[in-house]
Amino acid sequence: GEKVEQHESTLSVREGDSAVINCTYTDTASSYFPWYKQEAGKSLHFVIDIRSNVDRKQSQRLTVLLDKKAKRFSLHITATQPEDSAIYFCAARSNYNVLYFGSGTKLTVEP
């Protein structure tokens, strides 16, 4: 099955700086890559996704890049704010609409 590796387990940035979280996947058939955010003590909620027919998608301060050849995708957050502090999970969708998640990156935005 699909294996998703999330490279940074923790990431600390200063408020206003950019943050980048990188993920790789193994299954070339995966075609959908969402990102989820989990704030302390809360459940997951969706932040942004990208499909394999594009290599870049932006939503306000968030940009996702997809490199299908390298089987790599990344989340870029610009102008970080303290409320961006959370655990971010990348995921890849398998053939059965099942999401396989990375291990999470704990992002801390310091004031």
Add this chain to the structure above:
Amino acid sequence: ETAVFQTPNYHVTQVGNEVSFNCKQTLGHDTMYWYKQDSKKLLKIMFSYNNKQLIVNETVPRRFSPQSSDKAHLNLRIKSVEPEDSAVYLCASSPDWGGSYEQYFGPGTRLTVL
């Protein structure tokens, strides 16, 4: 309010007991899921149902059994809990089976097995 609801929030039990968790979504979605999130925050799919039919069973021990009465409800029963079952169980739903739609997660049920 439309969302994914889970009960109970927490459950503490002894090894060997049976537990049941409930999940209901009022989003009108066709597909529901159970995930397990362990103490290291690792998230793993357990089951996926589409319109009451089991679609995916990801190498889950037999003591776990999902139950779906209709497409809005997906419950999880654990027949004889073991210490490694301690985790947060997250229920989620998505609009359609075939599409790549976002999944909406419930607040989770935290299980502690003593």
